């Protein structure tokens with residue numbers, strides 16, 4: 029089903045961790061998400077555990093396996109420590125991202141050049157465990173070609189540059205924003221032409237989605253976190269998800 033909404037719940041954990049307490053409870057959030065037409069949950073287990081922790085991964089994976097039709101995407105840096113945890117889950121998809129300790133959030137796509145051999149080996153056990161592989165990449169043909177060669181099933185195109193330009197220029201009609209939309213569209217078509225499924229993610233909002241999604245065909249999944257959690261403060265999680273779903277319909 030194209031244009032599936034997958035909700036990144038990392039920042040619900042950020043709020044919980046701010047007080048090192050038990051609320052907001054992630055399972056409760058998953059139950060609210062289940063009552064909507066969203067298709068999945070995404071969590072990024074970072075090396076420094078700044079939001080999601082190991083317990084969250086195991087609890088939510090178990091909950092989804094037992095009683096939910098939501099799919100679980102495990103976002104991760106390509107390290108053996110995190111891979112060992114991924115292998116203990118039944119994640120449907122593992123999205124491999126670059127990760128630097130000092131960054132506020134993932135700041136761009138992976139650079140696959142020179143990492144082909146390492147990543148081919150790295151993803152083997154994850155695929156054998158029944159989890160498909162996605163590489164988070166910028167809209168660049170060379171990176172997309174390498175993602176395919178390494179053995180990815182999906183790519184997730186990094187939309188953060190587009191999101192930042194949209195904020196800077198305040199309108200999708202201006203040339204730099206148009207140029208980035210074109211870059212994402214061209215990369216999507218190229219990836220699909222070589223047999224990759226395409227997801228999008230980073231910085232997406234109800235305002236910047238419509239110009240980006242116009243005439244963009246066969247996107248599988250949109251992974252959206254910050255704006256959904258931020259708007260939930262005003263409108264509640266369920267209403268906010270519904271407003272994103274309406275934009276994607």
Ligand code: PXP
Nearest residue numbers: 134164229230231251252253254
């Ligand atoms: N996709 C990937 C690969 C990400 O790293 C992130 C941020 O964790 C997202 C999607 C969600 O981005 P945002 O929180 O800006 O919606």
